[in-house]
Amino acid sequence: xxxxNPAPAFRELRDKAGAKLRRLKDGKTVIMVxxxxxxxxxxxxxxxxxxxxxxKKHNLDxxxxxxxxxGHCYAEPLVIIGKPGWPPVAYGYVNPVIAERLVxxxxxxxxxxxxxVLAALAPNDLLPSFQDFPRARYERKIILQNCGLIDPSDxxxxxxxxxxxxxxxxxxLPPQKIIAEIQKSGLRGRGGAGFxxxxxxxACRDAQGTPKYLICNADEGDPGAFVDRALLESDxxxxxxxxxxxxxxxGADRGYIYVRAEYPLAVERLQIALRQAExxxxxxxxxxxxxxxxxxxxxxxxxxxxxxxxxxxxxSLAGQPGLPRYRPPxxxxxxxxxxxxxxxxxxxxxxxxxxxxxxxxxxxGIGAADSPGTxxxxxxxxxxxxxxxxxxxxxxxxxxxxxxxxxxxKGKKFKAVQIGGPSGGCLPESALDLPVDFDSLQNAGAIMxxxxxxxxxxxxxxxxxxxxFLEFTRRESCGKCTFCRLGxxxxxxxxxxxxxxxxxxxxLAILEKLAGEVGAGSLCALGRTAPNPILTTLRYxxxxxxEHITLGRCPALxxxxxxxxxxxxxxxERSCDACVGACTVEAISPDKKRIKVIDPEKCxxxxxxxxxxxxxxxxxxxxxxxxxxxxx
Amino acid sequence: MxxxxxxxxxxxxxxxxxxxxxxxxxxLQAVQGKLGYLPRSAMQAIAGYLRIAPVDVYGVVxxxxxxxxxxxxxxxxxxxxxxxxxxxxxxxxLDAWQRRLGISPRQTTPDREFDxxxxxxxxxxxxxxxxVVDGKPExxxxxxxxDGILLSFGREPPAKDQK
Ligand SMILES: Cc1cc2nc3c(=O)[nH]c(=O)nc-3n(C[C@H](O)[C@H](O)[C@H](O)COP(=O)(O)O)c2cc1C
Ligand code: SF4
Ligand code: SF4
Ligand code: FES
Numbered sequence: 001x002x003x004x005n006p007a008p009a010f011r012e013l014r015d016k017a018g019a020k021l022r023r024l025k026d027g028k029t030v031i032m033v034x035x036x037x038x039x040x041x042x043x044x045x046x047x048x049x050x051x052x053x054x055x056k057k058h059n060l061d062x063x064x065x066x067x068x069x070x071g072h073c074y075a076e077p078l079v080i081i082g083k084p085g086w087p088p089v090a091y092g093y094v095n096p097v098i099a100e101r102l103v104x105x106x107x108x109x110x111x112x113x114x115x116x117v118l119a120a121l122a123p124n125d126l127l128p129s130f131q132d133f134p135r136a137r138y139e140r141k142i143i144l145q146n147c148g149l150i151d152p153s154d155x156x157x158x159x160x161x162x163x164x165x166x167x168x169x170x171x172x173l174p175p176q177k178i179i180a181e182i183q184k185s186g187l188r189g190r191g192g193a194g195f196x197x198x199x200x201x202x203a204c205r206d207a208q209g210t211p212k213y214l215i216c217n218a219d220e221g222d223p224g225a226f227v228d229r230a231l232l233e234s235d236x237x238x239x240x241x242x243x244x245x246x247x248x249x250x251g252a253d254r255g256y257i258y259v260r261a262e263y264p265l266a267v268e269r270l271q272i273a274l275r276q277a278e279x280x281x282x283x284x285x286x287x288x289x290x291x292x293x294x295x296x297x298x299x300x301x302x303x304x305x306x307x308x309x310x311x312x313x314x315x316s317l318a319g320q321p322g323l324p325r326y327r328p329p330x331x332x333x334x335x336x337x338x339x340x341x342x343x344x345x346x347x348x349x350x351x352x353x354x355x356x357x358x359x360x361x362x363x364x365g366i367g368a369a370d371s372p373g374t375x376x377x378x379x380x381x382x383x384x385x386x387x388x389x390x391x392x393x394x395x396x397x398x399x400x401x402x403x404x405x406x407x408x409x410k411g412k413k414f415k416a417v418q419i420g421g422p423s424g425g426c427l428p429e430s431a432l433d434l435p436v437d438f439d440s441l442q443n444a445g446a447i448m449x450x451x452x453x454x455x456x457x458x459x460x461x462x463x464x465x466x467x468x469f470l471e472f473t474r475r476e477s478c479g480k481c482t483f484c485r486l487g488x489x490x491x492x493x494x495x496x497x498x499x500x501x502x503x504x505x506x507x508l509a510i511l512e513k514l515a516g517e518v519g520a521g522s523l524c525a526l527g528r529t530a531p532n533p534i535l536t537t538l539r540y541x542x543x544x545x546x547e548h549i550t551l552g553r554c555p556a557l558x559x560x561x562x563x564x565x566x567x568x569x570x571x572x573e574r575s576c577d578a579c580v581g582a583c584t585v586e587a588i589s590p591d592k593k594r595i596k597v598i599d600p601e602k603c604x605x606x607x608x609x610x611x612x613x614x615x616x617x618x619x620x621x622x623x624x625x626x627x628x629x630x631x632x
Numbered sequence: 633m634x635x636x637x638x639x640x641x642x643x644x645x646x647x648x649x650x651x652x653x654x655x656x657x658x659x660l661q662a663v664q665g666k667l668g669y670l671p672r673s674a675m676q677a678i679a680g681y682l683r684i685a686p687v688d689v690y691g692v693v694x695x696x697x698x699x700x701x702x703x704x705x706x707x708x709x710x711x712x713x714x715x716x717x718x719x720x721x722x723x724x725x726l727d728a729w730q731r732r733l734g735i736s737p738r739q740t741t742p743d744r745e746f747d748x749x750x751x752x753x754x755x756x757x758x759x760x761x762x763x764v765v766d767g768k769p770e771x772x773x774x775x776x777x778x779d780g781i782l783l784s785f786g787r788e789p790p791a792k793d794q795k
Pocket of ligand 4: 754
């Protein structure tokens, strides 16, 4: 069979997209509002409305566009204004009032309002730019390249920024060549285990049977991870393009995107993107005029963590409860409806077009020898620059947390970083110089997982952290294996006792033994990795466990049963009653001398009073154990 | 609210799907999207349409977190219990919601105004602790904000100390 050259069809598309886009934008000021879920939570839709109203009021011809996430989530709501003659400027912490001013002063006038500028997108003489940020030196954006900068609801914008050009290139090659290129690039799956993508595709291609399926795993069940969501909301066409190339290489006839229903905006933007790609004949039959066809169906997952596991996901797609099954046979050989099936993570697929466009050697040249490419993390917790970052594999944790993430807020001390969610672990300060890649993290007891990185400071309790994850895995265990079903329950009970101050030292040994057994005796990685948060916290923070057990004390002052709130009588200012108004349950009242006292019976330990006490008095403290509170 | 409405709505949704097992979850999602929950009679109708045992439908419904068996309230409150939210006090926010609404997760207030639930992670961990109110993620929801949100729905917090 002689391959049909897809290039002319693509060129035609690109010209059409370019022309449409020029009509929309050329010579105009364009306002882009970061309206991914994170932006919306911070009020982006109000900002969007304010811009639209103001633009309309002045009868301006400025498109106001909803874009995705730029990664600088700490500064949401975020807006980029591209005005002819100026470098595009990003504004942070925007609210409707600022929006109004930006229209009046920057768009109508010529004052860029430097007081609201986060950074310009390109170096210039007037305003600071992102390139001046220290993090610019360490970041390397490959799959996040378009995020926050293109209109995810407009395929033309995507095509104008290089979208689908790698598909056109790939379709001119025999599938085997693409697999060879991906194998040469060393691309490892970003869904958790780091399995080589090319090898999986090859196995599917070689397997007997048609049809074959390709599934994009967008379940992202790890709490604390949000990269897949942000990617789907910011650059859905990049994922679809990756699926098309992967499907072509692996010989798939049908594609599915399994996206969790808790991501309604990702679902909405994917639906739009799929419809547009269909209109442009980029999915469906005879893609770009070639003999290759792939339908893509969107399937909404119904919220069960275990459904991220590929065999459970496949069961769920078939309308069954999401129970994992024993592998082998691997899905690449026997998957959906018993047919060969490739399951790849969103990020894995996002790399594919970049590798096809730039070549395997380019990709191999980035990152670590056995883990080429970049690592993308969702930074959350006690870190100044929460958001999404992309750095070459092999970057150290210290770089990511301190140089890219700007360290720990409020002058607090770093305590640990939790990587890889419930299957991962908590790494202490001594691990900060660890270069991040699949293998080094595994050696330290964590895993790359789906890219969640939650930073903990001195106020976070590691025993509570372990208890939290066990509560999660206990709840999410599908219940098929006894070890997982009962073991997680038992471990949770022990950990809960610790946080209640009711543990015994002997429990530590039981806990360790159980952890080993659950890890060894479970069928799928949910059960096999469930002990990881316990094992790493025991390994690095054992003294914290011991303090809970022997002294009934939570050194981080977090475990609610082991702390009490107390007002220092000599610091409390009599004429003030800020805390009285703040208390959510009326547990604070003045004593005879008008000094405020907390009634321990009523106090629910919600912590609202503590920041309410004015800093010049700073009279409220947490004490642990609660017996530290002086009796009157 | 018995029979005909529920059945009519279910039938209408069923007519948009072919009677095949892989359509079960999309059908359940569509029916819940329309009715707000999955009544017994709807599940029976779905089982009949797909020619599977009703208990099979029930097994799928109870396996997944998304599905609910009782009618929702007018407003839905979902508290995120993901890692970032937990570390920043999501459990304290949940407490506050429980206290103010007088119900536990997966319940609906007696006046059917609010239902309360938890969610594993809504993916805006940078805004932790997050509560999703009527589908909209609200950033940094501490107990004070809980009162503020309820106030915006016309629900006064219990009176502070009477002067
Ligand atoms: C309990 C459990 C949950 C998982 N959740 C996800 C997930 O949410 N997203 C994902 O891509 N992979 C998840 N995985 C990994 C998948 O099973 C599978 O390895 C991955 O989708 C393969 O894609 P990759 O080769 O591109 O990494 C999970 C695995 C387990 C055991
Ligand atoms: S290890 Fe747990 S989640 Fe995995 S199959 Fe067994 S019981 Fe189910
Ligand atoms: S806020 Fe602080 S200073 Fe003011 S009354 Fe309360 S404890 Fe005293
Ligand atoms: S942990 Fe709450 S939004 Fe992710």
